Amino acid sequence: MSLHSLPTAQALDILAPMHLRVSRTGHILHAGPTTRKLRPHATWEGERLLEVFYLTRPREVQTIGELEAIFGRRLHLSLRDGPRTALSGVAVPLEDGTFILNLSFGLSLLQAVDDFALTQTDFAATDHAIEMLYLIEAKTVAMDASRKLNTKLEQARAAAEAQAFTDMLTGLENRRALDLALERMIERGTAFALMHVDLDFFKQVNDTLGHAAGDFVLVETAKAFRACTRASDIVARVGGDEFVVVLPGLLSPKELGCIGTRIIRQLEQPHDYQGQISRISGSIGTVIWDGAAATSSELVMYQADVALYASKRAGRGRQTFYDPELDANIPPVPARPRRTGAKPAADPARTGQ
Amino acid sequence: MHGLVLSAVQVFTKDLYGPVRWARVMDRAGMGEREFEPMFFYSKAVGHRVLEELSVELNMPLDDILEDIGTYLVSRPNMEPVRRLLRFGGVTFDDFLHSLDDLPGRAKLAVPDLLLPEIRLREHSVQRFSLTCRGDFPGFGHVLVGILRTMADDYGALALVNHGGSGAGTEIVSIELLEPRFAQGRDFQLRAMVP
Numbered sequence: 001m002s003l004h005s006l007p008t009a010q011a012l013d014i015l016a017p018m019h020l021r022v023s024r025t026g027h028i029l030h031a032g033p034t035t036r037k038l039r040p041h042a043t044w045e046g047e048r049l050l051e052v053f054y055l056t057r058p059r060e061v062q063t064i065g066e067l068e069a070i071f072g073r074r075l076h077l078s079l080r081d082g083p084r085t086a087l088s089g090v091a092v093p094l095e096d097g098t099f100i101l102n103l104s105f106g107l108s109l110l111q112a113v114d115d116f117a118l119t120q121t122d123f124a125a126t127d128h129a130i131e132m133l134y135l136i137e138a139k140t141v142a143m144d145a146s147r148k149l150n151t152k153l154e155q156a157r158a159a160a161e162a163q164a165f166t167d168m169l170t171g172l173e174n175r176r177a178l179d180l181a182l183e184r185m186i187e188r189g190t191a192f193a194l195m196h197v198d199l200d201f202f203k204q205v206n207d208t209l210g211h212a213a214g215d216f217v218l219v220e221t222a223k224a225f226r227a228c229t230r231a232s233d234i235v236a237r238v239g240g241d242e243f244v245v246v247l248p249g250l251l252s253p254k255e256l257g258c259i260g261t262r263i264i265r266q267l268e269q270p271h272d273y274q275g276q277i278s279r280i281s282g283s284i285g286t287v288i289w290d291g292a293a294a295t296s297s298e299l300v301m302y303q304a305d306v307a308l309y310a311s312k313r314a315g316r317g318r319q320t321f322y323d324p325e326l327d328a329n330i331p332p333v334p335a336r337p338r339r340t341g342a343k344p345a346a347d348p349a350r351t352g353q
Numbered sequence: 354m355h356g357l358v359l360s361a362v363q364v365f366t367k368d369l370y371g372p373v374r375w376a377r378v379m380d381r382a383g384m385g386e387r388e389f390e391p392m393f394f395y396s397k398a399v400g401h402r403v404l405e406e407l408s409v410e411l412n413m414p415l416d417d418i419l420e421d422i423g424t425y426l427v428s429r430p431n432m433e434p435v436r437r438l439l440r441f442g443g444v445t446f447d448d449f450l451h452s453l454d455d456l457p458g459r460a461k462l463a464v465p466d467l468l469l470p471e472i473r474l475r476e477h478s479v480q481r482f483s484l485t486c487r488g489d490f491p492g493f494g495h496v497l498v499g500i501l502r503t504m505a506d507d508y509g510a511l512a513l514v515n516h517g518g519s520g521a522g523t524e525i526v527s528i529e530l531l532e533p534r535f536a537q538g539r540d541f542q543l544r545a546m547v548p
Contacts, residue, residue, distance in 0.1 A: 119444075
């Protein structure tokens with residue numbers, strides 16, 4: 001398309017399709033092609049500008065005289081009839097006494113496209129409105145893709161965690177790994193000793209020095225367990241401050257007594273966390289399974305728990321071997337709800353798992 | 354190679370040839386059971402291996418596959434966002450052609466790490482144009498051929514688009530615009546229909 005020289009009015013329709021030419025008396029002389037779309041059925045020419053638009057900023061305008069006072073400034077206006085889409089504009093006087101009011105949508109662009117059924121040709125070639133629409137749409141698409149990815153990663157993380165056999169904080173095995181190992185050993189008739197260890201005074205560390213200190217103590221505790229056991233032994237963290245050690249083939253109460261003492265001594269080593277010293281201890285309940293007697297992982301855990309309870313009652317920091325006579329000492333109504341004989345996992349929020 | 358590019362290849366293959374064949378391509382390319390993620394970044398080697406294996410699997414020259422991918426990108430309902438974003442480039446096919454110079458810049462605005470080859474449009478006459486693309490993306494010219502042929506239909510223009518050969522990291526696409534307003538073309542609203 002090649003253009004011949006144009007009269008100013010037509011040139012303005014191309015350069016500023018959303019303009020109005022207004023007489024000194026405030027009557028509309030001409031409306032640009034996009035301006036007309038704001039009120040598709042209106043006459044425009046001959047109407048009074050201030051009856052069509054409501055000017056709100058920089059101040060309310062009632063008369064053309066008031067409008068003249070703010071020529072050249074950024075105006076905020078909206079239609080009196082029709083959608084209340086916010087428009088911005090600027091009015092400038094011409095030599096012949098008329099003035100031009102040029103309009104744009106600014107941030108209400110998206111709304112305006114809907115309200116007035118605008119198309120690409122309604123905007124001046126230099127107007128960034130189309131680029132803005134492009135950008136909004138492109139960013140929405142990109143954002144959706146990112147959100148989908150985030151959801152997917154979160155699900156994958158949750159799935160991995162659900163399948164994990166490792167306790168995240170200490171790197172020890174978790175309850176699921178322990179249950180599986182116990183069941184397998186009982187199935188195969190592999191004799192073992194099982195120690196249920198409950199940390200003493202750990203709650204105080206957590207409460208007085210904070211979760212970070214508590215986590216530090218748990219990590220150190222895991223190291224202590226590793227140091228006191230063989231590579232073939234299973235060390236699991238089964239609750240906030242509860243651990244289980246399974247020692248396959250080790251059935252001598254004397255040897256188990258030595259290991260228990262070593263574990264308690266290690267646990268009682270003071271921990272220095274950022275200059276603050278914390279001390280804990282541990283109570284142990286131990287059960288020995290000879291590989292033949294009828295049992296189950298639940299029963300073994302229950303028996304270890306009974307022995308642990310006896311250690312706690314006897315003043316903590318000690319090891320008790322399970323004996324059926326101990327069963328009588330268990331209070332008829334458990335102080336805490338019990339699940340398959342073992343204490344429920346501690347509140348993860350408290351222990352910072 | 355940007356995950357957006359590779360996941361486009363993935364969607365194309367799974368959609369038109371089935372997930373089994375795509376799984377075979379990924380497996381042979383050493384990707385195992387993985388899927389491409391649009392917002393990840395993959396090595397160039399991975400991209401090339403996958404495209405090579407795709408060509409073997411489909412028993413088609415890679416250039417033809419790339420052209421089909423270009424067509425797919427702008428013609429399928431599931432790829433509507435791509436067509437829409439391209440349509441923002443101009444009101445007529447002619448405008449659109451001229452907007453292609455800005456395509457890498459536009460893509461970068463949307464996804465900052467998506468680097469498309471540099472594209473230069475030359476207007477030899479009112480009817481004859483050529484596009485030169487230069488960049489680290491051999492075969493992009495063929496993708497462009499598929500895109501441009503389909504977009505010409507989209508705009509209702511009658512145009513002949515052909516790959517004009519390649520060399521030294523550049524590819525040429527020639528366009529002959531026979532009739533800008535040949536048919537009605539497809540509708541384009543500034544605002545996408547929000548479901």
